Amino acid sequence: MPIDPIKLTQEIKESYTRYLTSAFRLRDEKLREL
Numbered sequence: 001m002p003i004d005p006i007k008l009t010q011e012i013k014e015s016y017t018r019y020l021t022s023a024f025r026l027r028d029e030k031l032r033e034l
Contacts, residue, residue: 026032 021032
């Protein structure tokens with residue numbers, strides 16, 4: 001089963017973004033909406 005590096009990179013990025021938004025909630029609502 002070959003690994004698709006582009007898909008893997010997107011999944012890692014999305015996972016890390018979810019982690020950051022849940023671990024470090026932003027105080028500024030405008031930034032939170034991004």
